[in-house]
Amino acid sequence: MTVAELKRGERGIIKEVTSNHIPIKLLEMGCLPGNTVELIQFAPFRDPLYLNINGSYLAIREETARHIEIELLEEKAVL
Amino acid sequence: MSRQLNVALIGNPNTGKTSVFNQLTGLNQKVGNYPGITVEKKEGVCKLPRGVKAHILDLPGTYSLNANSLDENVVIELLLNKNDKDYPDVAVVVTDVENLKRNLLLFTQIKDLRIPTILVINMADRMSRRGISLDVPLLEERLNTKIAVVSTRKKTGIEELKKLILECRQISTEPCVDISCIDPEYFADLRATFPKQELYKLWLVITQDVNFVNLDRNLVPDTAGFTTRSKSDLKRLQQKETILRYQFINGVLKEGYQVDVNAAKGFRATLDRVLTHKVWGYLIFFMIMLLIFQAIYDWSSYPMDFIDATFADLGEWVGQNLPPGSLTDLLSEGIIPGLGGIVIFIPQIAFLFLFISILEETGYMSRVVFLMDRVMRRFGLSGKSVVPLISGTACAIPAIMATRNIENWKERLITILVTPFTTCSARLPVYLIIIALVIPNTRFMGMNVQGLTLMGLYLLGFGVAVFSAWVLNKVLQIKSKTFFVVEMPNYKLPLVKNVLITVVEKTKSFVFGAGKIILAISIVLWFLASNGPGDDFDRASEIVTAEASNTQELPEHLAEKIASYKLQHSYIGIMGRAIEPVIAPLGYDWKIGIAIISSFAAREVFVGTLATIYSVGSDKEETIKNRMESEINASTGEKLFTLPSGVSLLLFYAFAMQCMSTIAIVKRETNSWKWPIGQLVTMTIFAYVVALIAYQVLK
Numbered sequence: 001m002t003v004a005e006l007k008r009g010e011r012g013i014i015k016e017v018t019s020n021h022i023p024i025k026l027l028e029m030g031c032l033p034g035n036t037v038e039l040i041q042f043a044p045f046r047d048p049l050y051l052n053i054n055g056s057y058l059a060i061r062e063e064t065a066r067h068i069e070i071e072l073l074e075e076k077a078v079l
Numbered sequence: 080m081s082r083q084l085n086v087a088l089i090g091n092p093n094t095g096k097t098s099v100f101n102q103l104t105g106l107n108q109k110v111g112n113y114p115g116i117t118v119e120k121k122e123g124v125c126k127l128p129r130g131v132k133a134h135i136l137d138l139p140g141t142y143s144l145n146a147n148s149l150d151e152n153v154v155i156e157l158l159l160n161k162n163d164k165d166y167p168d169v170a171v172v173v174t175d176v177e178n179l180k181r182n183l184l185l186f187t188q189i190k191d192l193r194i195p196t197i198l199v200i201n202m203a204d205r206m207s208r209r210g211i212s213l214d215v216p217l218l219e220e221r222l223n224t225k226i227a228v229v230s231t232r233k234k235t236g237i238e239e240l241k242k243l244i245l246e247c248r249q250i251s252t253e254p255c256v257d258i259s260c261i262d263p264e265y266f267a268d269l270r271a272t273f274p275k276q277e278l279y280k281l282w283l284v285i286t287q288d289v290n291f292v293n294l295d296r297n298l299v300p301d302t303a304g305f306t307t308r309s310k311s312d313l314k315r316l317q318q319k320e321t322i323l324r325y326q327f328i329n330g331v332l333k334e335g336y337q338v339d340v341n342a343a344k345g346f347r348a349t350l351d352r353v354l355t356h357k358v359w360g361y362l363i364f365f366m367i368m369l370l371i372f373q374a375i376y377d378w379s380s381y382p383m384d385f386i387d388a389t390f391a392d393l394g395e396w397v398g399q400n401l402p403p404g405s406l407t408d409l410l411s412e413g414i415i416p417g418l419g420g421i422v423i424f425i426p427q428i429a430f431l432f433l434f435i436s437i438l439e440e441t442g443y444m445s446r447v448v449f450l451m452d453r454v455m456r457r458f459g460l461s462g463k464s465v466v467p468l469i470s471g472t473a474c475a476i477p478a479i480m481a482t483r484n485i486e487n488w489k490e491r492l493i494t495i496l497v498t499p500f501t502t503c504s505a506r507l508p509v510y511l512i513i514i515a516l517v518i519p520n521t522r523f524m525g526m527n528v529q530g531l532t533l534m535g536l537y538l539l540g541f542g543v544a545v546f547s548a549w550v551l552n553k554v555l556q557i558k559s560k561t562f563f564v565v566e567m568p569n570y571k572l573p574l575v576k577n578v579l580i581t582v583v584e585k586t587k588s589f590v591f592g593a594g595k596i597i598l599a600i601s602i603v604l605w606f607l608a609s610n611g612p613g614d615d616f617d618r619a620s621e622i623v624t625a626e627a628s629n630t631q632e633l634p635e636h637l638a639e640k641i642a643s644y645k646l647q648h649s650y651i652g653i654m655g656r657a658i659e660p661v662i663a664p665l666g667y668d669w670k671i672g673i674a675i676i677s678s679f680a681a682r683e684v685f686v687g688t689l690a691t692i693y694s695v696g697s698d699k700e701e702t703i704k705n706r707m708e709s710e711i712n713a714s715t716g717e718k719l720f721t722l723p724s725g726v727s728l729l730l731f732y733a734f735a736m737q738c739m740s741t742i743a744i745v746k747r748e749t750n751s752w753k754w755p756i757g758q759l760v761t762m763t764i765f766a767y768v769v770a771l772i773a774y775q776v777l778k
Contacts, residue, residue, distance in 0.1 A: 017318075020314070024317055024321075029142065029181055030180070032321065041351060041352075044357045047453050050351075054181075057567040057569075058565060058566050060564055
């Protein structure tokens with residue numbers, strides 16, 4: 001599963017980032033294996049995605065999100 | 080001990096770094112450029128206790144020392160170059176208490192350069208609301224530094240920070256992490272090759288080439304012959320380095336930083352649900368834009384009328400009270416009307432900068448980027464193009480510089496090329512005066528029709544910008560990887576002081592920048608208009624009087640006739656009439672032609688030029704608008720500024736490039752003459768054709 005498949009309010013743990021497709025800036029903002037990611041909102045057509053990664057709020061495009069492998073966390077995030 | 084300390088302010092974007100800078104320096108600051116590049120350089124002076132002065136340098140916001148852009152590169156170039164005159168005695172890293180974890184990444188990097196580093200934890204006023212608690216002594220110990228907890232909003236902690244800066248020599252320069260453990264073999268090798276160098280510095284220089292090419296290699300010895308790693312290998316090592324740093328940071332924060340997750344979200348989540356909503360989000364954005372343009376038009380009309388009248392009075396007063404002569408004429412007919420043509424637009428420009436800086440300060444601009452990305456991408460732009468396109472309504476020059484954070488080169492190039500279509504503040508003078516002349520001042524559905532016309536022109540500018548982006552996207556064959564990362568900062572009430580400083584700085588540079596050109600041009604114009612070759616000019620009064628004696632003109636009409644005859648035979652009249660055939664099909668006379676040519680330097684010169692041309696030889700000092708209103712088109716005998724010619728002019732200025740500074744900046748940012756020249760030619764032809772069609776259809 002990847003970040004691109006999250007539903008609004010769902011969370012996951014990052015398993016792997018395919019580094020060639022991910023800019024270093026995203027890594028520095030906390031997009032690293034082991035960190036949590038939550039989908040907060042998406043723009044129309046599910047792109048871009050507005051995420052909370054490891055406490056950082058940022059938006060990335062769907063094509064980038066597809067390169068971030070995650071494991072879904074079952075409980076819903078507290079809204 | 081030297082009496083002056085060099086302090087570098089460093090921090091992520093959105094941490095309130097500039098607020099700290101403003102608090103430290105007050106109005107003791109100056110804004111310039113780094114030599115050779117257009118990155119803004121902000122410096123200021125701060126008085127510390129015991130008579131020590133600190134020279135404070137506000138470096139561009141950056142997320143890390145792995146530079147991705149020209150702005151970020153400035154930071155690393157300075158920190159790697161001990162010989163730079165600005166090389167800091169102490170670095171002050173500003174962080175946002177709510178994003179401390181991410182912000183500390185940069186802190187650890189700076190500290191690893193062995194520069195004494197003070198940590199500022201800003202926005203402390205938000206701690207209790209967000210359920211955050213800090214153990215400052217513990218953090219100081221674990222990070223091996225001094226910490227100032229600051230709230231620029233509540234103005235607390237600044238004095239403590241000053242004290243820490245004063246005592247910066249006591250701060251340990253021990254690094255935070257041992258970089259070599261991400262690949263011991265590689266780093267042992269590196270150390271063996273360059274035994275005298277700082278390991279982390281070497282690593283930065285090597286990896287900088289992966290991210291960004293521009294680093295000056297003289298800062299450290301040549302690293303050629305040591306390229307044992309491929310690009311993707313280095314990138315993997317950078318990832319490892321980032322993980323290592325976060326491990327360190329997590330360890331530190333686990334004990335010294337507690338946050339109650341539930342308290343942290345409420346306000347932001349509620350606002351986001353509305354402002355990024357798929358319907359409400361767009362609607363609100365549109366309403367905000369509508370409000371801004373109505374405000375610019377309606378609110379600023381009062382101070383503008385006042386300024387207009389004041390300059391007219393001043394010109395008349397100078398004309399009557401100073402001893403008659405060329406100098407007085409130059410003042411009252413050249414310089415004063417010329418300057419009046421620019422000063423009058425200060426209220427509007429200030430309003431525009433005010434709104435733009437509020438949009439940015441509140442964090443709303445990022446939401447717009449988020450909302451618009453998908454839409455903009457269909458036209459070959461990025462969501463981040465929205466910022467240049469919106470700030471292009473102030474001025475294309477900072478707007479084109481703002482494209483630097485667009486990661487994709489093709490998207491960035493297209494943004495640069497289409498930004499000059501957006502209605503910049505220099506077009507405002509032209510628009511406003513012509514709208515006032517040819518569009519009726521009535522209301523439609525409760526809204527001022529003149530204001531709606533102005534809004535329409537703004538929308539037209541955006542529309543054409545987006546349309547030409549779409550065309551360029553089809554035409555340009557450039558392949559580049561797309562990356563798009565945008566931070567969504569917390570919502571904040573804008574700090575009045577920050578907003579005001581931005582407004583004052585920008586307005587000032589606009590007025591003085593344009594003012595210089597306008598002053599020079601109005602002097603030249605005045606000279607050309609009050610002198611002429613040959614008999615026709617010198618004997619104007621005799622010729623006109625002789626003609627008039629047959630028709631028995633009233634004396635006051637006679638004086639006017641002489642003046643206009645003189646003007647027609649002055650140098651400028653001769654030049655103007657030479658180009659008249661080209662512009663006559665657009666509905667313009669030769670005076671407008673002169674104004675168009677002189678305003679090639681900058682659009683706003685148009686009004687000043689007309690003001691100067693019309694006032695030469697006329698005794699009555701009138702407002703610019705009245706003068707333009709009474710102009711008669713010599714060939715048709717009707718009013719010069721009518722709906723057809725007015726609309727034609729509006730459209731010409733909407734599309735023509737008409738700005739030398741923009742050409743220069745596009746050249747610099749694209750590093751080639753190809754783009755600015757193509758842009759100039761295309762825009763001018765397009766403007767001419769559209770204006771021609773408009774006049775011929777409406778006539």
